[in-house]
Amino acid sequence: MRASTYPLVDAAEAAALVLDRTPVLPAEDVMLADCPGRVLAEDLIAPAQLPPFPASAVDGYAIRSEDGGGRLRVVGESAAGRPLAGELPPGAAARILTGGVLPQGADTVVMVEDVEQADGWVLVPVGFPAGRNFHRPGDDLRQGELVVGRGEPLGPAEVGLAAALGFPRLRVLRRPRVALMSTGDELVEVGRTSGPGQVVDSNRWALLAALREAGAIVTLLGVAPDQPEPLRELVVGALRDHDVLVTSGGVSVGTHDLVKPLLESLGEVHIGRVRLKPGKPFTFATLPSGRLAFGLPGFPVSSLVTFEVFVRPALRKMQGFRRPQRPRLPVRLGYEARAAGDRTEYQRVSLTMEGGGLVALSTGSQSSSRLMSLAGAHALVRVPPGNTGIATGTVVDAIILSLPA
C-alpha cells in the first residue's frame, strides 16, 4: 500500500481546469414540448411582429373616436378569429371581443362597462379618445427583435414566445448522456440484506437525482466488476454512446482501485487529488472524442459535493448554459466557520430570513460520511484553506442550492 502519487491540485484551479476541458455538445432540433430547461443554440429573432394586427384588449365596442357622444348603430361583430367584414362606417359601432381585430376605420375601443346598450344601438361617452383598449401591431414584439439569446435557458415564457412566432421546434444544445457506475466490493443493492462490513450502494441514487436535476440523461451501470478486464469491457462499451462517465468510490489510495489505472490507459488523467474537503480523492480525465470521466470519492457527502463543485458546472456548459454555475447570494454566517487546515472546505448550511437578510447555519457535523449534513441544506459556504476561519456575522457569497420557502 502506498500514498497517492497524484499532486494535490488547488480546488479553484481544478474547477477551472475541468470547465476548460469540457466541450459544448452539438445542437439538435427539439419539439416545443421538450424545450423547457434546454438552452438555445442560436439567437431566436422575431420573424414577424406581435401582435400581427391591431387586437382588442377588452370586450366592448370598436368606434371611430370622432363619433364619441353619439348613439351608434351596431353593424356587426369582430370576435377573436372572426373579424368584421369590410370597413366600419362613420356613425357606427362594432361589437368587439378580447383578441378581436380592430375593424378598418375604427381607431378606439370603448369597454362594455362604459357604454349604454339598447336594441341594435349603443351610446358611447362624449370625447372618448382615439387609441384606447387595443394593442397595436408590434406593440409586444417588433420584427427582427431578439427574443431569446443563444446560451439562455428556455422557460414557459420563452417557449410561449417561440410558439406565438410560429416555431414548432427550436435548435437547442444536446443533453449529456452520462453512464453512472459505483465501485466497491462492499456495496449491496438497496433492499438486499447487508453482510458483515457491507453497505448499500446509496451514491447511485443520490447521484442519479443530482445528474438528472443538472439536465443529464443517465444510464445506470450498477456496481463495477472487481476484475480489470470485465471492468474495461463495461466502460469501453458504455463510452460508445455516452458523453460522460461518472464513477463513485474506488479512487482513494487503496490497493483495490481499478478505476484510475483504467482511465490512465483510456485517456489522460488531469486531476487525481484536490486540496478540497470533502472530496480530496476527486479524479478527472479526458477521453478520446471529447468524452469526460469523473471519478468521485465514495463517501456520500464527498461524492455530492465534488459533483456540485466540478461535475454540475461541466454538465451545464455541455448543454450550452452561458452561466453554468449555481447562483450565489450574500449570506451572513450564523456560526463560526472553521477551515480545514490546508484544504478549501465546502460547508453545508441551511438558510433562514432574519433581519431582512439570509443567515447561514451549519447543518451539524460536516463528516464526509454524514449525508444528513446535506439533507435540507440550502447552500454551500466556501471556507478558504488556513486556520483563520470565518467569524460569526461575516457576510460571505454562498452557492445557492435552493431557497428556504
Next chain:
Amino acid sequence: MRASTYPLVDAAEAAALVLDRTPVLPAEDVMLADCPGRVLAEDLIAPAQLPPFPASAVDGYAIRSEDGGGRLRVVGESAAGRPLAGELPPGAAARILTGGVLPQGADTVVMVEDVEQADGWVLVPVGFPAGRNFHRPGDDLRQGELVVGRGEPLGPAEVGLAAALGFPRLRVLRRPRVALMSTGDELVEVGRTSGPGQVVDSNRWALLAALREAGAIVTLLGVAPDQPEPLRELVVGALRDHDVLVTSGGVSVGTHDLVKPLLESLGEVHIGRVRLKPGKPFTFATLPSGRLAFGLPGFPVSSLVTFEVFVRPALRKMQGFRRPQRPRLPVRLGYEARAAGDRTEYQRVSLTMEGGGLVALSTGSQSSSRLMSLAGAHALVRVPPGNTGIATGTVVDAIILSLPA
C-alpha cells in the same frame, strides 16, 4: 353583450380561497429513482444506525493505540466489504482501506502517509491516540432519528439517505394529473399558417412548461370545441382520470364564452373575477370528487401570472409540499412601481446583484399581451392597489422565480 356579473374578489382573498379548497392527493409507493422532487407522505425514521459498524475514514493501518511507536507485524487486511477474520492480536497491525470495518481489538487507524512500511511490517508513530480516522456506529445517523419529515421534498441527499437505510421505495404523495385545454376560435396550431385575425395557440406550450415545472402530469386536450355539447363531452371525459382542468382563454365577459357556463353546470364557480392585474377574468371552480378547474385568461402574461399566483401553489399543496409557495427575498426596487388603480398588480422584474443586495428592474411594458415582460424575468413584485405606487429604492419582498446566475 353584458359586463361580467361575477363579483370582483380581492387577489389575496382569492389566493387563500383557492388554497383552502385544494385537497392533498393520496399517497403512493414510488421507486427511489422516481422520488426526486416528490414529497414524503410520512416521516422517514432511521430503522438502524449509520454507519452500521466502525468504518475506516482513510487508507492506512488499524492498530491498538497502546502499540504506538512499535514495529508491528501486518497480519491481514480489512477492505471495504471484506473484514479481517477474527481479532487483531496485540503487537500487530491490519491494513485497512477506506470503508473497511475496524477489526475487533483495534481502537485507532493510522493513515498510510504517517507510517513506515517494510516487508510485512509497519512502523507506527509514538503515542498515537485511540479513536482516530474511523467513523463510529451511529456517528452519522442514530437509530430512531428523523431523517426527512413529512411534507419535505426529496432531493439527492434525502434519496441517498433512504437508500443507505435500505428503502428501495418511499411513500410519497401523488402528482396531480392535469388536463390542459385552450379555448378561442382565433387559435391555430403552431406551424400552421394564420388566417386574418388568427393567432397561434401559444398558451398551450407556455402552460405545459409551467405545469410540468410545478410537478404536474399533463394531458394536452388541444383547442376546445366551439359547441357546448362536444365541449361538455370532452371535459367530462377528461375529468374521469384527471384531478385538475386548466383552460386558457374564453373566460372574459364576451358572448362566446362556453367554459364558465359549463363549470357552473358541473360544479361550483367560486371566483369569476379578481382584483388583479394582469388576470382579472381568472376563474376557479370546485368539481365533484375533489377535482378543481382553473379558467385562466387568454392573454399570455395573464395566463402565466394567474398560474403563478393561484394554480402553482394549489398544485404544490396537492403534492404535499408543506410550503407550497415560491420563496421570497427582499429586493430593492430600481424603478418606481406604479400601481394599477384598484387592482393588485404583479409586475415582472429582472434581478441583479448591486452593492451586496438584489436590485429589481422592470422588464419593460407590462401589457398583459406582452410575453417579453416574462422572458428572463427573475421575480414578481406585488404592487398593492391604490395610486401611491412604490418609490425607487424601497425594499420589497419579491416572489422569486429564478436567481440570476
